[in-house]
Amino acid sequence: MHKKMKPSALLSPIPAVMISCKGKLPTDKPNIITIAWAGTICTNPPMVSISIRKSRYSYDIIKNTGEFAINLVNKDLVKSADYCGVKSGRDIDKYKACNLNTIKIDGLQYAVGIKQSPVILGCKVKQIIELGSHDLFIAQTVSVLAQEQLFDNDKLCLDKANLISYSHGEYFLQGKNLGFFGYSVASKKALDRRRRGSRAAKRGV
Amino acid sequence: MHKKMKPSALLSPIPAVMISCKGKLPTDKPNIITIAWAGTICTNPPMVSISIRKSRYSYDIIKNTGEFAINLVNKDLVKSADYCGVKSGRDIDKYKACNLNTIKIDGLQYAVGIKQSPVILGCKVKQIIELGSHDLFIAQTVSVLAQEQLFDNDKLCLDKANLISYSHGEYFLQGKNLGFFGYSVASKKALDRRRRGSRAAKRGV
Numbered sequence: 569m570h571k572k573m574k575p576s577a578l579l580s581p582i583p584a585v586m587i588s589c590k591g592k593l594p595t596d597k598p599n600i601i602t603i604a605w606a607g608t609i610c611t612n613p614p615m616v617s618i619s620i621r622k623s624r625y626s627y628d629i630i631k632n633t634g635e636f637a638i639n640l641v642n643k644d645l646v647k648s649a650d651y652c653g654v655k656s657g658r659d660i661d662k663y664k665a666c667n668l669n670t671i672k673i674d675g676l677q678y679a680v681g682i683k684q685s686p687v688i689l690g691c692k693v694k695q696i697i698e699l700g701s702h703d704l705f706i707a708q709t710v711s712v713l714a715q716e717q718l719f720d721n722d723k724l725c726l727d728k729a730n731l732i733s734y735s736h737g738e739y740f741l742q743g744k745n746l747g748f749f750g751y752s753v754a755s756k757k758a759l760d761r762r763r764r765g766s767r768a769a770k771r772g773v
Numbered sequence: 774m775h776k777k778m779k780p781s782a783l784l785s786p787i788p789a790v791m792i793s794c795k796g797k798l799p800t801d802k803p804n805i806i807t808i809a810w811a812g813t814i815c816t817n818p819p820m821v822s823i824s825i826r827k828s829r830y831s832y833d834i835i836k837n838t839g840e841f842a843i844n845l846v847n848k849d850l851v852k853s854a855d856y857c858g859v860k861s862g863r864d865i866d867k868y869k870a871c872n873l874n875t876i877k878i879d880g881l882q883y884a885v886g887i888k889q890s891p892v893i894l895g896c897k898v899k900q901i902i903e904l905g906s907h908d909l910f911i912a913q914t915v916s917v918l919a920q921e922q923l924f925d926n927d928k929l930c931l932d933k934a935n936l937i938s939y940s941h942g943e944y945f946l947q948g949k950n951l952g953f954f955g956y957s958v959a960s961k962k963a964l965d966r967r968r969r970g971s972r973a974a975k976r977g978v
Contacts, residue, residue: 570893572879573929577813577846578892578917579821579945580845580931581938583787586931607812608782609824610904616784617822617909619814640785643951650957674777687783688775697900697911699815705907706902713775714782724778726785726941733786733938733950736931742786743948744938749969752855 586732602653639685789939798815807858
């Protein structure tokens with residue numbers, strides 16, 4: 569049986585990602601805002617959206633520069649991610665407070681990434697839509713950086729990254745792998761091949 | 774060290790949700806499409822977005838009716854979710870093929886939900902934006918249903934739902950709870966209160 573609830577933001581689990589940005593002035597400090605209202609919205613061209621309240625310090629920076637980077641969050645970054653979602657860059661240098669380093673991103677003029685993040689997406693804003701409490705920033709991903717240790721023979725193994733997700737106000741580590749896209753209709757041969765591949769990957773072959 | 778990659782859809786983990794919809798004719802069968810290009814985009818009013826290829830069977834149904842439901846996916850539903858992402862409703866009655874039941878949703882005229890889903894969001898389309906391979910459907914959540922067994926004294930405990938997420942082509946069970954929003958700056962007193970709350974919830978108090 570189901571209970572009726574008031575309409576609210578319950579889509580879950582969702583990503584909690586660290587969005588980095590920087591103003592146009594050479595004296596502007598790079599900033600970070602953690603956002604869970606984020607998603608992939610298009611495959612080709614690769615596009616993402618993030619939603620930000622107008623009152624947030626990063627709102628004007630991203631609107632004025634038309635740039636940001638999405639930094640995926642792993643287990644080691646989750647405390648910093650939480651901190652960057654609660655505190656404001658108006659008051660604090662978040663890179664310094666969280667002991668994080670910057671990394672240059674191809675295709676972006678102002679925004680830098682977080683060196684400690686396993687995967688960083690450089691994004692250019694294409695459109696901003698006012699929705700209510702939040703504005704929707706629609707952006708194209710123009711560059712991607714991924715940590716070298718996540719690769720097996722040039723194949724990105726994102727399951728090695730210990731990524732976290734966000735659900736109803738709590739952060740969760742990624743748990744057991746339950747299957748790959750298409751596994752429900754895959755032939756026994758394809759399933760066996762995939763299983764052998766996973767074992768080989770685990771052995772570091 | 775990071776490696777440069779071709780820009781692609783790497784935001785992760787993301788939700789993999791079962792979108793249910795139904796055409797306007799009484800003879801139209803309810804359909805399901807699984808979508809990972811989905812996200813929360815606004816808190817007030819509560820809004821979500823899903824992205825769909827024009828070629829998908831559900832595209833026209835959702836465009837014509839302006840309605841869909843988001844059905845969150847738990848461990849028991851993951852095989853059905855994969856199946857509903859691979860197969861087309863043009864050829865198959867997916868409710869029947871997956872042994873799923875429908876459930877009525879307040880505020881929607883045509884679309885029904887999936888009775889086996891732990892949480893169901895009824896959504897009304899507000900705007901459709903062409904992006905490229907996918908169109909972005911911006912929608913308002915107008916009603917929510919959540920399974921009774923997920924509640925502790927009227928508090929929704931979504932961590933009980935065994936939800937799954939999607940990352941780089943694979944489904945993952947939600948793993949260890951790493952903390953709540955704000956834990957990085959919470960006082961010792963608040964942390965203790967929260968811990969006691971969790972223990973009480975686990976005992977079913």
